[in-house]
Amino acid sequence: MEEFLSSLRRLEESGVAAIADATTEEEIERVRIEYVGRKAPLNQLLRSVRDLPQEERPRAGAEANRVKQRLLELLDARAAEVSAAAVPEAAELDPTLPGRERWRGARHPCTLVTEEVCGIFRELGFSRARGPEAETTWYNFTALNTPLDHPAADEQDTFYLSDETVLRTHTSPVQARVMEKHQPPVRIVVPGVVYRRDPYDASHAPAFEQIEGLAVDEGIDFVDFKAAISYFVHRFFGEETRTRFRPSFFPFTEPSAEVDVSCALCAGEGCSACKGTGWIEIMGAGMVDPAVFDNVGYDSERYTGFAFGMGVGRIAMLRYAIPDIRLLYDSDVRFLSQFGRA
Numbered sequence: 001m002e003e004f005l006s007s008l009r010r011l012e013e014s015g016v017a018a019i020a021d022a023t024t025e026e027e028i029e030r031v032r033i034e035y036v037g038r039k040a041p042l043n044q045l046l047r048s049v050r051d052l053p054q055e056e057r058p059r060a061g062a063e064a065n066r067v068k069q070r071l072l073e074l075l076d077a078r079a080a081e082v083s084a085a086a087v088p089e090a091a092e093l094d095p096t097l098p099g100r101e102r103w104r105g106a107r108h109p110c111t112l113v114t115e116e117v118c119g120i121f122r123e124l125g126f127s128r129a130r131g132p133e134a135e136t137t138w139y140n141f142t143a144l145n146t147p148l149d150h151p152a153a154d155e156q157d158t159f160y161l162s163d164e165t166v167l168r169t170h171t172s173p174v175q176a177r178v179m180e181k182h183q184p185p186v187r188i189v190v191p192g193v194v195y196r197r198d199p200y201d202a203s204h205a206p207a208f209e210q211i212e213g214l215a216v217d218e219g220i221d222f223v224d225f226k227a228a229i230s231y232f233v234h235r236f237f238g239e240e241t242r243t244r245f246r247p248s249f250f251p252f253t254e255p256s257a258e259v260d261v262s263c264a265l266c267a268g269e270g271c272s273a274c275k276g277t278g279w280i281e282i283m284g285a286g287m288v289d290p291a292v293f294d295n296v297g298y299d300s301e302r303y304t305g306f307a308f309g310m311g312v313g314r315i316a317m318l319r320y321a322i323p324d325i326r327l328l329y330d331s332d333v334r335f336l337s338q339f340g341r342a
Protein backbone atom coordinates (compact mmCIF):
# COMPACT_ATOMS: atom_id res chain seq x y z
CA MET A 1 0.00 0.00 0.00
CA GLU A 2 2.78 2.41 0.90
CA GLU A 3 4.44 1.68 -2.39
CA PHE A 4 1.18 2.27 -4.22
CA LEU A 5 0.67 5.63 -2.56
CA SER A 6 4.21 6.82 -3.17
CA SER A 7 4.05 5.89 -6.89
CA LEU A 8 0.82 7.79 -7.03
CA ARG A 9 2.36 10.86 -5.39
CA ARG A 10 5.29 10.81 -7.82
CA LEU A 11 2.92 10.61 -10.77
CA GLU A 12 0.85 13.47 -9.38
CA GLU A 13 3.86 15.73 -8.90
CA SER A 14 5.38 15.08 -12.28
CA GLY A 15 1.98 15.42 -13.95
CA VAL A 16 1.29 18.77 -12.30
CA ALA A 17 4.73 20.01 -13.36
CA ALA A 18 4.32 18.78 -16.95
CA ILE A 19 0.97 20.52 -17.26
CA ALA A 20 2.40 23.79 -15.96
CA ASP A 21 5.27 23.56 -18.46
CA ALA A 22 2.99 22.98 -21.49
CA THR A 23 2.70 26.17 -23.55
CA THR A 24 0.84 25.07 -26.66
CA GLU A 25 -2.31 23.12 -27.36
CA GLU A 26 -0.24 20.31 -28.89
CA GLU A 27 1.93 20.04 -25.78
CA ILE A 28 -1.13 19.90 -23.56
CA GLU A 29 -2.52 17.10 -25.70
CA ARG A 30 0.74 15.19 -25.40
CA VAL A 31 0.73 15.55 -21.59
CA ARG A 32 -2.90 14.47 -21.50
CA ILE A 33 -2.09 11.26 -23.33
CA GLU A 34 1.02 10.62 -21.25
CA TYR A 35 -0.64 11.08 -17.86
CA VAL A 36 -4.31 10.23 -18.21
CA GLY A 37 -4.47 8.39 -21.54
CA ARG A 38 -5.57 4.82 -21.80
CA LYS A 39 -2.00 3.46 -21.52
CA ALA A 40 -0.79 5.95 -18.89
CA PRO A 41 0.90 4.60 -15.72
CA LEU A 42 -1.91 6.16 -13.69
CA ASN A 43 -4.39 3.81 -15.32
CA GLN A 44 -2.13 0.86 -14.66
CA LEU A 45 -2.06 1.90 -11.01
CA LEU A 46 -5.85 2.10 -10.98
CA ARG A 47 -6.04 -1.39 -12.40
CA SER A 48 -3.58 -2.69 -9.80
CA VAL A 49 -5.94 -1.66 -6.97
CA ARG A 50 -7.62 -5.05 -7.21
CA ASP A 51 -4.31 -6.78 -6.34
CA LEU A 52 -4.16 -5.01 -2.98
CA PRO A 53 -5.58 -6.57 0.19
CA GLN A 54 -9.35 -6.20 0.41
CA GLU A 55 -9.38 -3.62 3.26
CA GLU A 56 -6.93 -1.30 1.49
CA ARG A 57 -8.69 -1.16 -1.82
CA PRO A 58 -11.28 1.60 -1.09
CA ARG A 59 -8.68 4.14 0.03
CA ALA A 60 -6.24 3.28 -2.74
CA GLY A 61 -8.96 3.55 -5.37
CA ALA A 62 -10.24 6.86 -4.00
CA GLU A 63 -6.73 8.35 -3.92
CA ALA A 64 -5.94 7.27 -7.46
CA ASN A 65 -9.23 8.68 -8.72
CA ARG A 66 -8.62 11.96 -6.92
CA VAL A 67 -5.24 12.30 -8.65
CA LYS A 68 -6.73 11.51 -12.04
CA GLN A 69 -9.53 14.04 -11.47
CA ARG A 70 -7.06 16.72 -10.41
CA LEU A 71 -4.86 16.19 -13.47
CA LEU A 72 -7.91 16.37 -15.77
CA GLU A 73 -9.02 19.65 -14.23
CA LEU A 74 -5.54 21.14 -14.46
CA LEU A 75 -5.31 20.09 -18.10
CA ASP A 76 -8.58 21.85 -18.93
CA ALA A 77 -7.58 24.98 -17.05
CA ARG A 78 -4.20 25.08 -18.79
CA ALA A 79 -5.84 24.58 -22.19
CA ALA A 80 -8.12 27.56 -21.50
CA GLU A 81 -5.12 29.72 -20.49
CA VAL A 82 -3.15 28.80 -23.57
CA SER A 83 -6.00 29.57 -25.96
CA ALA A 84 -6.73 32.88 -24.22
CA ALA A 85 -3.06 33.82 -24.59
CA ALA A 86 -3.39 33.34 -28.35
CA VAL A 87 -5.47 36.57 -28.44
CA PRO A 88 -3.22 39.59 -29.05
CA GLU A 89 -2.03 41.57 -26.09
CA ALA A 90 -4.12 44.60 -25.20
CA ALA A 91 -1.42 46.83 -26.61
CA GLU A 92 -1.83 45.29 -30.07
CA LEU A 93 -5.59 45.96 -30.12
CA ASP A 94 -6.84 49.29 -31.42
CA PRO A 95 -10.29 49.76 -29.89
CA THR A 96 -10.77 53.00 -31.85
CA LEU A 97 -10.92 51.17 -35.22
CA PRO A 98 -14.50 51.21 -36.53
CA GLY A 99 -16.17 47.81 -36.25
CA ARG A 100 -16.86 45.71 -39.28
CA GLU A 101 -20.46 46.20 -40.29
CA ARG A 102 -22.55 43.05 -40.17
CA TRP A 103 -23.50 41.90 -43.68
CA ARG A 104 -27.18 42.44 -44.21
CA GLY A 105 -28.91 41.01 -47.23
CA ALA A 106 -31.47 42.99 -49.20
CA ARG A 107 -34.22 41.83 -51.48
CA HIS A 108 -33.66 42.47 -55.17
CA PRO A 109 -35.84 45.22 -56.72
CA CYS A 110 -37.34 42.60 -59.06
CA THR A 111 -38.26 40.44 -56.06
CA LEU A 112 -39.85 43.44 -54.36
CA VAL A 113 -41.89 44.25 -57.46
CA THR A 114 -42.94 40.62 -57.92
CA GLU A 115 -44.12 40.41 -54.32
CA GLU A 116 -46.05 43.65 -54.59
CA VAL A 117 -47.70 42.83 -57.94
CA CYS A 118 -48.70 39.34 -56.81
CA GLY A 119 -49.96 40.85 -53.54
CA ILE A 120 -52.26 43.26 -55.37
CA PHE A 121 -53.64 40.51 -57.60
CA ARG A 122 -54.05 38.30 -54.58
CA GLU A 123 -56.59 40.80 -53.27
CA LEU A 124 -58.51 40.22 -56.49
CA GLY A 125 -58.50 36.46 -55.91
CA PHE A 126 -55.49 35.48 -58.05
CA SER A 127 -53.29 32.74 -56.65
CA ARG A 128 -49.69 32.09 -57.66
CA ALA A 129 -48.63 29.40 -60.11
CA ARG A 130 -45.32 28.32 -61.56
CA GLY A 131 -44.09 26.38 -64.55
CA PRO A 132 -40.82 24.99 -65.93
CA GLU A 133 -38.16 27.17 -67.58
CA ALA A 134 -37.24 24.36 -69.97
CA GLU A 135 -40.52 24.19 -71.86
CA THR A 136 -41.85 22.11 -74.72
CA THR A 137 -42.55 23.85 -78.02
CA TRP A 138 -46.13 22.69 -77.61
CA TYR A 139 -46.73 24.77 -74.49
CA ASN A 140 -44.46 27.66 -75.45
CA PHE A 141 -45.95 28.11 -78.95
CA THR A 142 -48.47 25.65 -80.32
CA ALA A 143 -50.93 25.50 -77.43
CA LEU A 144 -50.89 29.31 -77.47
CA ASN A 145 -52.15 29.36 -81.04
CA THR A 146 -48.68 30.19 -82.37
CA PRO A 147 -47.71 27.73 -85.11
CA LEU A 148 -43.96 27.22 -85.29
CA ASP A 149 -43.83 28.73 -88.78
CA HIS A 150 -45.75 31.82 -87.67
CA PRO A 151 -43.74 35.09 -87.72
CA ALA A 152 -44.61 35.57 -84.03
CA ALA A 153 -42.67 32.37 -83.29
CA ASP A 154 -39.69 33.51 -85.37
CA GLU A 155 -39.26 36.52 -83.14
CA GLN A 156 -38.89 34.24 -80.15
CA ASP A 157 -37.01 31.46 -81.90
CA THR A 158 -34.28 31.29 -79.33
CA PHE A 159 -32.59 28.89 -76.98
CA TYR A 160 -33.41 25.31 -77.97
CA LEU A 161 -32.28 22.47 -75.74
CA SER A 162 -33.56 19.88 -78.21
CA ASP A 163 -35.96 19.98 -81.16
CA GLU A 164 -38.95 19.94 -78.84
CA THR A 165 -37.56 21.74 -75.79
CA VAL A 166 -36.85 25.44 -75.56
CA LEU A 167 -35.97 27.80 -72.72
CA ARG A 168 -39.37 29.41 -72.44
CA THR A 169 -39.61 32.75 -74.18
CA HIS A 170 -42.48 33.96 -72.00
CA THR A 171 -44.49 32.86 -68.97
CA SER A 172 -47.63 32.40 -71.11
CA PRO A 173 -47.17 28.59 -71.48
CA VAL A 174 -48.09 28.27 -67.80
CA GLN A 175 -51.58 29.45 -68.80
CA ALA A 176 -52.05 26.28 -70.82
CA ARG A 177 -50.45 24.05 -68.19
CA VAL A 178 -52.76 25.35 -65.47
CA MET A 179 -55.89 25.19 -67.61
CA GLU A 180 -55.17 21.56 -68.51
CA LYS A 181 -55.10 20.67 -64.82
CA HIS A 182 -57.89 22.86 -63.45
CA GLN A 183 -61.43 23.61 -64.51
CA PRO A 184 -62.70 27.22 -64.43
CA PRO A 185 -62.92 29.49 -62.59
CA VAL A 186 -59.17 30.09 -62.90
CA ARG A 187 -57.36 33.14 -61.58
CA ILE A 188 -53.58 32.95 -61.48
CA VAL A 189 -50.48 35.09 -61.58
CA VAL A 190 -47.25 33.43 -62.70
CA PRO A 191 -43.90 35.02 -61.90
CA GLY A 192 -40.85 33.51 -63.59
CA VAL A 193 -37.71 33.88 -65.68
CA VAL A 194 -37.89 33.84 -69.49
CA TYR A 195 -35.22 33.74 -72.22
CA ARG A 196 -34.96 35.61 -75.49
CA ARG A 197 -32.46 36.14 -78.23
CA ASP A 198 -32.21 39.79 -77.18
CA PRO A 199 -29.15 42.01 -76.90
CA TYR A 200 -27.89 43.08 -73.50
CA ASP A 201 -28.43 46.83 -73.58
CA ALA A 202 -30.08 49.60 -71.59
CA SER A 203 -33.56 48.22 -72.15
CA HIS A 204 -33.06 44.51 -72.99
CA ALA A 205 -31.63 41.41 -71.38
CA PRO A 206 -31.50 37.86 -72.76
CA ALA A 207 -32.92 36.50 -69.50
CA PHE A 208 -35.46 38.46 -67.51
CA GLU A 209 -38.47 38.05 -65.27
CA GLN A 210 -42.09 38.27 -66.22
CA ILE A 211 -45.42 38.05 -64.44
CA GLU A 212 -48.21 36.39 -66.34
CA GLY A 213 -51.86 36.73 -65.40
CA LEU A 214 -54.93 34.72 -66.40
CA ALA A 215 -58.59 34.86 -65.42
CA VAL A 216 -61.14 32.46 -66.92
CA ASP A 217 -64.78 32.01 -65.99
CA GLU A 218 -68.26 32.21 -67.44
CA GLY A 219 -69.18 35.75 -68.41
CA ILE A 220 -65.81 37.51 -68.11
CA ASP A 221 -65.82 40.41 -70.58
CA PHE A 222 -63.64 43.24 -71.74
CA VAL A 223 -64.92 45.50 -68.97
CA ASP A 224 -63.72 43.04 -66.31
CA PHE A 225 -60.37 42.99 -68.07
CA LYS A 226 -60.01 46.80 -68.13
CA ALA A 227 -61.27 47.11 -64.56
CA ALA A 228 -58.76 44.57 -63.21
CA ILE A 229 -55.81 46.15 -65.05
CA SER A 230 -56.82 49.70 -64.07
CA TYR A 231 -57.21 48.63 -60.46
CA PHE A 232 -53.72 47.16 -60.55
CA VAL A 233 -52.22 50.30 -62.13
CA HIS A 234 -53.82 52.55 -59.53
CA ARG A 235 -52.67 50.38 -56.68
CA PHE A 236 -49.16 49.94 -57.98
CA PHE A 237 -48.36 53.28 -59.61
CA GLY A 238 -50.72 55.56 -57.69
CA GLU A 239 -54.24 56.94 -58.07
CA GLU A 240 -53.13 59.75 -60.37
CA THR A 241 -51.69 57.34 -62.94
CA ARG A 242 -53.83 56.87 -66.05
CA THR A 243 -54.09 53.67 -68.10
CA ARG A 244 -54.37 53.38 -71.89
CA PHE A 245 -55.24 50.26 -73.88
CA ARG A 246 -53.71 50.27 -77.36
CA PRO A 247 -54.81 47.73 -79.98
CA SER A 248 -52.13 45.15 -80.66
CA PHE A 249 -51.66 41.56 -81.74
CA PHE A 250 -50.81 38.40 -79.88
CA PRO A 251 -51.70 34.97 -81.31
CA PHE A 252 -53.23 33.84 -78.00
CA THR A 253 -55.53 36.81 -77.40
CA GLU A 254 -58.35 38.32 -79.43
CA PRO A 255 -58.69 41.22 -79.18
CA SER A 256 -55.18 42.03 -77.99
CA ALA A 257 -53.94 45.17 -76.34
CA GLU A 258 -50.80 46.78 -75.11
CA VAL A 259 -51.29 48.60 -71.84
CA ASP A 260 -49.60 51.95 -71.27
CA VAL A 261 -49.46 54.04 -68.13
CA SER A 262 -49.05 57.79 -68.04
CA CYS A 263 -45.41 58.74 -67.57
CA ALA A 264 -44.76 59.52 -63.93
CA LEU A 265 -41.68 61.61 -64.67
CA CYS A 266 -43.39 64.21 -66.87
CA ALA A 267 -47.02 63.54 -65.86
CA GLY A 268 -47.85 62.95 -69.52
CA GLU A 269 -46.15 66.07 -70.89
CA GLY A 270 -43.52 64.08 -72.82
CA CYS A 271 -39.91 63.51 -71.74
CA SER A 272 -36.95 61.28 -72.59
CA ALA A 273 -38.21 58.41 -70.40
CA CYS A 274 -41.43 58.18 -72.44
CA LYS A 275 -39.73 59.23 -75.68
CA GLY A 276 -41.90 62.32 -75.81
CA THR A 277 -45.19 60.41 -75.90
CA GLY A 278 -46.30 60.86 -72.28
CA TRP A 279 -47.00 57.10 -72.07
CA ILE A 280 -44.97 54.07 -71.07
CA GLU A 281 -45.88 50.52 -72.08
CA ILE A 282 -46.11 48.06 -69.19
CA MET A 283 -47.72 44.90 -70.54
CA GLY A 284 -49.20 42.87 -73.34
CA ALA A 285 -52.71 41.63 -72.71
CA GLY A 286 -56.06 40.72 -74.18
CA MET A 287 -59.08 38.45 -74.14
CA VAL A 288 -58.04 34.79 -74.33
CA ASP A 289 -58.39 33.50 -77.91
CA PRO A 290 -61.00 30.69 -78.13
CA ALA A 291 -58.41 28.59 -79.99
CA VAL A 292 -56.36 28.44 -76.77
CA PHE A 293 -59.39 27.16 -74.87
CA ASP A 294 -59.88 24.49 -77.53
CA ASN A 295 -56.23 23.43 -77.18
CA VAL A 296 -56.54 22.84 -73.44
CA GLY A 297 -59.96 21.18 -73.60
CA TYR A 298 -62.09 24.07 -72.28
CA ASP A 299 -65.50 24.71 -73.80
CA SER A 300 -64.80 27.92 -75.74
CA GLU A 301 -68.52 28.60 -76.16
CA ARG A 302 -69.00 28.65 -72.43
CA TYR A 303 -65.87 30.31 -71.06
CA THR A 304 -64.16 33.62 -71.65
CA GLY A 305 -61.20 35.24 -69.96
CA PHE A 306 -58.40 37.74 -70.08
CA ALA A 307 -54.64 37.39 -69.86
CA PHE A 308 -51.68 39.67 -69.48
CA GLY A 309 -47.91 39.52 -69.26
CA MET A 310 -45.54 42.15 -67.93
CA GLY A 311 -41.78 42.51 -67.63
CA VAL A 312 -40.77 42.79 -64.00
CA GLY A 313 -37.50 44.64 -64.72
CA ARG A 314 -39.29 47.28 -66.73
CA ILE A 315 -41.81 47.84 -63.94
CA ALA A 316 -38.99 48.03 -61.39
CA MET A 317 -37.25 50.63 -63.57
CA LEU A 318 -40.41 52.74 -63.55
CA ARG A 319 -41.03 52.31 -59.87
CA TYR A 320 -37.49 53.19 -58.78
CA ALA A 321 -36.51 55.49 -61.68
CA ILE A 322 -33.70 53.15 -62.77
CA PRO A 323 -32.32 54.36 -66.12
CA ASP A 324 -30.65 51.16 -67.36
CA ILE A 325 -31.98 47.60 -67.02
CA ARG A 326 -28.44 46.24 -66.73
CA LEU A 327 -28.20 47.79 -63.27
CA LEU A 328 -30.72 45.17 -62.18
CA TYR A 329 -28.69 42.25 -63.49
CA ASP A 330 -25.05 43.25 -62.98
CA SER A 331 -25.21 42.17 -59.32
CA ASP A 332 -23.44 45.25 -57.98
CA VAL A 333 -24.30 45.03 -54.31
CA ARG A 334 -23.63 48.75 -53.77
CA PHE A 335 -26.54 49.44 -56.10
CA LEU A 336 -28.86 46.58 -55.18
CA SER A 337 -28.57 46.91 -51.41
CA GLN A 338 -30.30 50.31 -51.54
CA PHE A 339 -33.68 48.75 -52.13
CA GLY A 340 -34.97 45.90 -50.04
CA ARG A 341 -33.30 46.24 -46.65
CA ALA A 342 -35.34 44.41 -44.06
Ligand code: DAH
Pocket residue numbers: 169170171172212213250252253283284285286306307308309310
Ligand atom coordinates in the same frame (compact mmCIF):
# COMPACT_ATOMS: atom_id res chain seq x y z
N1 DAH B 1 -46.28 36.61 -73.64
C1 DAH B 1 -46.21 37.96 -74.19
C2 DAH B 1 -44.74 38.36 -74.30
O1 DAH B 1 -43.92 37.83 -73.64
C3 DAH B 1 -46.89 38.93 -73.28
C4 DAH B 1 -48.35 38.70 -73.22
C5 DAH B 1 -49.18 39.29 -74.13
C6 DAH B 1 -48.90 37.86 -72.29
C7 DAH B 1 -50.54 39.11 -74.10
C8 DAH B 1 -50.27 37.65 -72.25
C9 DAH B 1 -51.07 38.29 -73.17
O2 DAH B 1 -50.84 36.86 -71.36
O3 DAH B 1 -52.41 38.09 -73.11
O4 DAH B 1 -44.45 39.21 -75.09
